[in-house]
Amino acid sequence: MFCSRSSMMKKLLTLVLITRPNQVLLGMKKRGFGQGRWNGFGGKVEKGETILEAAKRELFEESSLKSDDLKEIGLIDFEFVGDPQILEVHVFTTSKFEGEPTESSEMRPQWFNVKDIPFDTMWPDDHLWFPLFLSGTKFKGYFLFEGHDKILKQTLDKVDSLPDE
Numbered sequence: 001m002f003c004s005r006s007s008m009m010k011k012l013l014t015l016v017l018i019t020r021p022n023q024v025l026l027g028m029k030k031r032g033f034g035q036g037r038w039n040g041f042g043g044k045v046e047k048g049e050t051i052l053e054a055a056k057r058e059l060f061e062e063s064s065l066k067s068d069d070l071k072e073i074g075l076i077d078f079e080f081v082g083d084p085q086i087l088e089v090h091v092f093t094t095s096k097f098e099g100e101p102t103e104s105s106e107m108r109p110q111w112f113n114v115k116d117i118p119f120d121t122m123w124p125d126d127h128l129w130f131p132l133f134l135s136g137t138k139f140k141g142y143f144l145f146e147g148h149d150k151i152l153k154q155t156l157d158k159v160d161s162l163p164d165e
């Protein structure tokens with residue numbers, strides 16, 4: 001199979017943010033990439049699945065919640081100094097879901113009031129785009145990180161639509 005240089009350098013990931021009135025469900029990442037930070041639920045897109053299928057699968061694996069109503073709200077490229085691979089993160093949201101949030105080996109879920117989101121214990125870019133997500137505004141972003149704590153460059157734009165809709 002032919003892979004362009006750009007696709008070889010991109011890794012597809014999903015991120016699902018579940019809401020209920022005035023609240024958002026986050027999980028404390030217990031292991032691996034982003035360990036010790038609150039985040040939505042998600043992970044790598046596996047061979048043979050669509051991005052949406054991957055989002056649903058990771059949501060269920062990490063939180064025990066199911067949703068057939070995931071809507072893509074954001075697309076963010078992350079680059080890390082010294083790593084040629086770009087992480088392309090597809091951000092989905094919904095307020096329609098089934099099940100009870102349940103702790104998994106990867107995540108400890110907790111509801112947060114939207115006025116009380118723990119940005120100090122989240123990825124440093126999140127406080128920049130969460131307001132867009134919370135207001136239902138679609139967005140595209142790019143963040144260049146040095147290590148996992150410092151943003152060197154960034155762009156963030158509101159968009160009318162996203163490529164995979």
Ligand SMILES: Nc1nc2c([nH]c(=O)n2[C@H]2C[C@H](O)[C@@H](COP(=O)(O)OP(=O)(O)OP(=O)(O)O)O2)c(=O)[nH]1
Nearest residue numbers: 013014015032033039041042043044089123125126
């Ligand atoms: N909120 C936020 N999420 C991010 C950022 N960067 C980043 O990769 N993520 C998300 C995308 C994915 O949901 C998650 C990383 O996925 P992962 O490495 O845990 O994937 P996985 O579950 O397939 O991993 P594993 O089973 O192999 O451990 O973190 C960021 O800057 N902010």
